[in-house]
Amino acid sequence: xxxxxxxxxxxxxxxxxxxxxxxxxxxxxxxxxxxxxxxxxxxxxxxxxxxxxxxxxxxxxxxxxxxxxxxxxxxxxxxxxxxxxxxxxxxxxxxxxxxxxxxxxxxxxxxxxxxxxxxxxxxxxxxxxxxxxxxxxxxxx
Numbered sequence: 001x002x003x004x005x006x007x008x009x010x011x012x013x014x015x016x017x018x019x020x021x022x023x024x025x026x027x028x029x030x031x032x033x034x035x036x037x038x039x040x041x042x043x044x045x046x047x048x049x050x051x052x053x054x055x056x057x058x059x060x061x062x063x064x065x066x067x068x069x070x071x072x073x074x075x076x077x078x079x080x081x082x083x084x085x086x087x088x089x090x091x092x093x094x095x096x097x098x099x100x101x102x103x104x105x106x107x108x109x110x111x112x113x114x115x116x117x118x119x120x121x122x123x124x125x126x127x128x129x130x131x132x133x134x135x136x137x138x139x140x141x
Contacts, residue, residue: 002026004061006048006068006094008041009033012110013067017041020065030057031068048090055097062103066094067110 003020007013008029014037020027021041028042029035035043046053048068058064068090070076070083091109098104115130 001062002028002060003063003065004028004030004057005065006030006090008043008065008067009035009037010067010071013065014038016065016067016110028057028061030054048086048093051093051097054093055100058097058101058104061101062105064094064098064104064107065110066091066107068094071112 003025005013005017005020005027008017008027009031010033013029013031017027017029017038026042028044030044030046030048032045032047034045035041044053044057046057048054068086070079070086076083076087095107098107113124116124116128119128121128
């Protein structure tokens with residue numbers, strides 16, 4: 001099996017790359033960052049907004065680990081339009097390129113704890129709601 005890891009040069013992405021390689025998976029990294037972490041991995045340097053480059057990078061791929069994003073809250077705050085483009089349109093590009101390829105068996109989408117907002121849950125797992133508790137918001141009278 002061959003896997004594409006978007007954001008494979010990042011902190012979490014580089015660890016995913018390591019674990020996949022440990023399991024004998026062929027890995028291709030798709031990242032805007034210049035490869036510095038591992039020189040033994042195939043690397044496509046391009047933006048998630050470049051749909052054609054993304055489609056090209058999917059050649060021979062069976063599974064995608066989508067970790068490419070603007071994750072730092074400070075960066076999102078300072079450049080909200082760019083963050084929206086990468087995080088939303090970039091994800092749409094990954095999904096659409098996968099669909100059009102007809103060969104991708106699975107897309108694994110990684111996110112952060114921020115998607116749970118100010119949840120009151122003590123344990124966060126797959127069943128935790130992904131939106132703030134609207135019951136805690138006062139409704140106007």
